[in-house]
Amino acid sequence: MKITLIAGARPNFIKIAPIIKAIEKKQSEGIHVSYRLIHTGQHYDKNLSDTFFEELNIPHPHVNLEVKSGTQAEQTAAIMVAFERELLQNPCDLVLVVGDVNSTMACALVAKKLNTKVAHVEAGIRSGDMTMPEEINRIVTDSISDYFFTTSTSANTNLLQYGTPSKNIHFVGNVMIDTLYQNLNRISLPDFWETYKLEPKNYVLLTLHRPSNVDEEQSLIALLKGIDEMAGDKKIIFPIHPRTKAILGETPIQFKNIHFVAPQGYLNFMYLIKNSFAVITDSGGISEETTVLGIPCFTMRTSTERPETITVGTNHLVGTSTTNLQKIYSEFLEKGLKKAGIPEFWDGKASERILEIIVTSYQ
Structure with missing residues (x-):
């Protein structure tokens, strides 16, 4: 065959x-x-x-x-x-x-x-x-x-x-x-781990790539500002997609907590997920990996094709507004990780x- x-x-x-x-x-x-x-x-x-x-x-x-x-x-x-x-x-x-x-x-x-x-x-x-x-x-x-x-x-x-x-x-x-x-058993430290003084659970991992979140420069900047403000004492690591980086261009803006890094290979990226405090993303696939690894995930979309990551796993669907993200993230900080498991098979x-x-x- x-x-x-x-x-x-x-x-x-x-x-x-x-x-x-x-x-x-x-x-x-x-x-x-x-x-x-x-x-x-x-x-x-x-x-x-x-x-x-x-x-x-x-x-x-x-x-x-x-x-x-x-x-x-x-x-x-x-x-x-x-x-x-x-x-x-x-x-x-x-x-x-x-x-x-x-x-x-x-x-x-x-x-x-x-x-x-x-x-x-x-x-x-x-x-x-x-x-x-x-x-x-x-x-x-x-x-x-x-x-x-x-x-x-x-x-x-x-x-x-x-x-x-x-x-x-x-x-x-x-x-x-x-x-x-x-x-x-093969995941590995990214090369910037020491540069940003990262430790397990002292950072939030951020990924954004969907057009609704990144295609318009000013709304993207507003979104990043809102995420930056809610970080508290946590660093935010943002492996930025080349397309998203191009949209931001040479924007002269400083973020207190967000650190931009290059796209990561699989082994480095899984290390970042596994050791993160939480993940903020607009990816569907990442919510599957966070579910299995027991990492809180906040998905910036209005719908998901992976409902089991919410009903069974650690995922929260928060929409595309920073206001709603901040509200749900604050509830998580107050109440802790919701009861979660791993989907069948x-x-x-x-x-x-x-x-x-x-x-x-x-x-």
Whole structure:
């Protein structure tokens, strides 16, 4: 059996790594399964792509399509054109896509038009927010996939409501958590740890990248000022995305507590999460990692496609206003961490379940 794996952006790499390990395990058991790893080039900054292949021991991709940036349409179209050429030259039995980035949707579309089956890892998650490009990518990918591998029972419910046959839905758990467990003993201090005199629990980790939070300079500055003011005696470490840094430009503004640092590799970033006092983010994936690590998380969005991080985990949905963030953060300081646990099947074995299902169905 030949599987083509698609990775285009940072979260994809984290999710693909344990799937490759699961394939290699099947190979060691004498199962005839091989893979071809495609890097679409959607993220092309070394700190956002190549570093993850090195740190997570993923073999170098068989090919890099090098599509780089552009508008939503330009990037999606470029991925489709390049991947169609790749798939025609290297046909396979199954194209496996992960997550919800442009590469996910674009490669799924190409595969189906070439009559190749598609497996979607992290299928069925929904935020209900159609202004998010990722939500559209999820819906389109799920409308044409053949295998639906889900992280939660709520994702199963979403798929059933869309008319997905139940026999094609497989609740397997969370491959991102597989990667976390596989690398917890390898996480390492970032090089600025001593520079900012960081210690466990004396800092808050901040990440922002969604257009609604970072695309307008003055509102971004206002948001950062509000976060800076609420920090109290805690430092704030902000690994700033190149795009966000460009929006801020040369703005001559001083923050008392916020320290800007470069984007971090996986091992350094997980160290920062694990040892933080709390995390403020607009990322969905980070709320999964904080849930497993027991770190309070405050998600600056009005909706989430990962409700289990709130109902079961440590996540708080706080909207996009600093006023609401400050209110909920203050309540946390007063009352402490809410009672939390780890969602079902977030046990580090999701990738093995996925490969077992794929191989069994192919035999």
